[in-house]
Amino acid sequence: MTPTKENMKTICINLLAKRGVKISDITEIVFDLQKKYVPDLTMAVCEDAVDRVLSKREVHYAILTGVELDMLAEKKMLSEPLQSLIDSDNPLYGIDEILVLSICNVYGSIGLTNFGYVDKTKPGIIGVLDRMGKEDEHSCHTFMDDLIGAIAAAAASSVAHNSAK
Amino acid sequence: MTPTKENMKTICINLLAKRGVKISDITEIVFDLQKKYVPDLTMAVCEDAVDRVLSKREVHYAILTGVELDMLAEKKMLSEPLQSLIDSDNPLYGIDEILVLSICNVYGSIGLTNFGYVDKTKPGIIGVLDRMGKEDEHSCHTFMDDLIGAIAAAAASSVAHNSAK
Amino acid sequence: MTPTKENMKTICINLLAKRGVKISDITEIVFDLQKKYVPDLTMAVCEDAVDRVLSKREVHYAILTGVELDMLAEKKMLSEPLQSLIDSDNPLYGIDEILVLSICNVYGSIGLTNFGYVDKTKPGIIGVLDRMGKEDEHSCHTFMDDLIGAIAAAAASSVAHNSAK
Amino acid sequence: MTPTKENMKTICINLLAKRGVKISDITEIVFDLQKKYVPDLTMAVCEDAVDRVLSKREVHYAILTGVELDMLAEKKMLSEPLQSLIDSDNPLYGIDEILVLSICNVYGSIGLTNFGYVDKTKPGIIGVLDRMGKEDEHSCHTFMDDLIGAIAAAAASSVAHNSAK
Numbered sequence: 001m002t003p004t005k006e007n008m009k010t011i012c013i014n015l016l017a018k019r020g021v022k023i024s025d026i027t028e029i030v031f032d033l034q035k036k037y038v039p040d041l042t043m044a045v046c047e048d049a050v051d052r053v054l055s056k057r058e059v060h061y062a063i064l065t066g067v068e069l070d071m072l073a074e075k076k077m078l079s080e081p082l083q084s085l086i087d088s089d090n091p092l093y094g095i096d097e098i099l100v101l102s103i104c105n106v107y108g109s110i111g112l113t114n115f116g117y118v119d120k121t122k123p124g125i126i127g128v129l130d131r132m133g134k135e136d137e138h139s140c141h142t143f144m145d146d147l148i149g150a151i152a153a154a155a156a157s158s159v160a161h162n163s164a165k
Numbered sequence: 166m167t168p169t170k171e172n173m174k175t176i177c178i179n180l181l182a183k184r185g186v187k188i189s190d191i192t193e194i195v196f197d198l199q200k201k202y203v204p205d206l207t208m209a210v211c212e213d214a215v216d217r218v219l220s221k222r223e224v225h226y227a228i229l230t231g232v233e234l235d236m237l238a239e240k241k242m243l244s245e246p247l248q249s250l251i252d253s254d255n256p257l258y259g260i261d262e263i264l265v266l267s268i269c270n271v272y273g274s275i276g277l278t279n280f281g282y283v284d285k286t287k288p289g290i291i292g293v294l295d296r297m298g299k300e301d302e303h304s305c306h307t308f309m310d311d312l313i314g315a316i317a318a319a320a321a322s323s324v325a326h327n328s329a330k
Numbered sequence: 331m332t333p334t335k336e337n338m339k340t341i342c343i344n345l346l347a348k349r350g351v352k353i354s355d356i357t358e359i360v361f362d363l364q365k366k367y368v369p370d371l372t373m374a375v376c377e378d379a380v381d382r383v384l385s386k387r388e389v390h391y392a393i394l395t396g397v398e399l400d401m402l403a404e405k406k407m408l409s410e411p412l413q414s415l416i417d418s419d420n421p422l423y424g425i426d427e428i429l430v431l432s433i434c435n436v437y438g439s440i441g442l443t444n445f446g447y448v449d450k451t452k453p454g455i456i457g458v459l460d461r462m463g464k465e466d467e468h469s470c471h472t473f474m475d476d477l478i479g480a481i482a483a484a485a486a487s488s489v490a491h492n493s494a495k
Numbered sequence: 496m497t498p499t500k501e502n503m504k505t506i507c508i509n510l511l512a513k514r515g516v517k518i519s520d521i522t523e524i525v526f527d528l529q530k531k532y533v534p535d536l537t538m539a540v541c542e543d544a545v546d547r548v549l550s551k552r553e554v555h556y557a558i559l560t561g562v563e564l565d566m567l568a569e570k571k572m573l574s575e576p577l578q579s580l581i582d583s584d585n586p587l588y589g590i591d592e593i594l595v596l597s598i599c600n601v602y603g604s605i606g607l608t609n610f611g612y613v614d615k616t617k618p619g620i621i622g623v624l625d626r627m628g629k630e631d632e633h634s635c636h637t638f639m640d641d642l643i644g645a646i647a648a649a650a651a652s653s654v655a656h657n658s659a660k
Contacts, residue, residue, distance in 0.1 A: 002246050002249050002253075002255065003246050007245070011246065017571060034522055037586070044642075057491065058438040058439065059262050061250065061257075061259060062263075063218070064244075064246065064262060065234070065247060068244055068247050069230070069234075069285045071244075072237070076617045078233060078238075079229075079233055081167050081168050081229065082177065082230060082233050083168055084167055085226065085316060088167075090228075091532070091655065092222060092603075092605065094223055094267065094603050094604040094605050094660055095227060095230050095267070097605065097607060097608060098227075098263060098266060098267045098604045099264065101263060101266065102259065102260070102263045102435075102439050103605075105432075105435040108388040108587075108589075109388065109432050109592045109593045109596075110587065110589050110592065112590060112596075113610075113611045113614045113615060115607075115611055116607055116609065116610055116611010116612050116614065117614075117615040117616075119612075120608060120609075120612040121612070157205060160586065161587060161642065162589065164587055181438055188402065190483045222603065222656065223603040223604065238438050249411070256367070256440070256490065257438075257440065257490065257494055259438050259439040259440050260439075262439045262440065262442060262443060263439045265398060266439075266442075266602050267600075267603065270600040272430045273422075273424050273425045273553040273597065274424040274597050275422065275426075276423050277442065277445075277446055278427060278445075278449045278450060279446065279448010280442075280443075281442055281445055281447050281449065281450070282449075282450040282451070284443045285446070285447040286447075325421065326422060326552065329422055332579055332580055332583075332585065333577050341576065385597055387587060390589055391580065392590060393591050394574075394576065394577045394580070395577060396566070398574055398577050399560070399564075401574075404569070407572070408563060409566075411497050411498050411657075412559045412560060412563050413557065415497060415556065415559070420497065422552060422556075423556055424556060425556050425557060428593060428594060428596060429590065429593060431593060431596065432589065432590070432593045455560075473502065
């Protein structure tokens, strides 16, 4: 039996924490993405948006799958050549970007643009994860940095839609 | 070091065979999808199209990742609740459909429609894999049936584009 | 000044009606798509789901854009070769399928599969629109049939998600 | 009768030129996107990649459709509220980003990230078009800047794939 949607959310938030990411790390990226478009933006509004994204079933499933692949790669438990592709964060692998499309689209197509931007510029915790994955041979964050970027991008879209109401 | 693109293709074709799928199984689905649009369609044309799809890097990566998740689920090596979600082929999981989007799109957006159709109607080997995954508790084909459907759908698009030249 | 979200919904429902599609036509397709998965499914549940889909901003924008292109094609007001591509519903055109992706994804990736299926099988009003567009030289429904298929597919996904709660 | 694929390419290149964009404007963006990953990158390699992207059928169709909508908006020939949404480049409209997805994906999922990045940073001609569309009330480039960004992003992906061979 699979957990309820509410329990699944708790499982995912705990999993992100275990992999080094706090909700506030994501909220900060959302704030930075939207502050120039929404003059009176508050951190509380951004936190609510992150919470809404983390309540969605398709987001849970993407987190569970991506983090699992990162952890299996860290334990060298994947078959070759997949083990090397994920462990080395091969830039042509591309499955990490595909996996998180389901997250980006949760609040409309403007999430895609934000995702592409943070994936290139790697602000805040995304840059930390990316460097850790590349420098520490025991860490793999091939999926994790894209998951966080996509959650932040979807939350930024939600902020944009709500502030236009 | 990751294999060359040519070696990667061989690895993937062998992996499909190990999981019970021959190239000719896919070719048959392509032929059935396109025969009503291309009157003089031959199996050789469909086989060439499948070969083109199986030469693409993004297709290799999707195959390697999806088949790995199926095999790990069969060995009960995934963490819960992901293990149960994949092992039971939960209809809301949806990551299998997302993963194969990269394959569907290889020859344009008409691949998506073909994919949706075969994913619902489960012709030929796709139906065999789906039933095996659901009935045999030692088999998991949650990703495999979508991978095959997407390869067939992309190859059908390639046939459609070429026959319009 | 653009209309409020609530006014936009009314504008879109009226536009669908003007182009020959009633809400109940869409509800019927949703019911047929989901009845085998949800034993006690009612038309009221499907109607609510269609209403939720028709309340989304990205759905409004896709409807406004697609229907406009169909109507301009009917009036022969598009430039060549676009006029001929849309007017003849060229099977390789593919922009109609791309445009409605934003609708399909509104309730997760399982919407894509349903869309692909109805786009091939053309149940109910979708088949009527498709034939009218192809047979009557004064009618163009190149975008309309995909819009209706995508709205039905997204509503079916919403029904599936809710019945799993 | 629709033009051949080769004629369609010429039509599209001429259409881009008519709307103020030269091939070399796109090539420069590709070079800037890839120079840090490919040390010995030349402009000739980037120009070849742009040419490959501009040879694809799905790219032709996206260009024809997007430019048509921009030109109709300039002539105030669209129905309201679509006319205002496109003419004002409403940030929530999002259909421009959806339309060009078919271009971004032509060389795999890494095109999406590049597209999101250029869509936010608006380098070179993309910024010029964006400002012109917003400042000059007779110009509308709502679709054009996304089309150019997507062509550049897809060409950058092609360069990345080829340099990895």
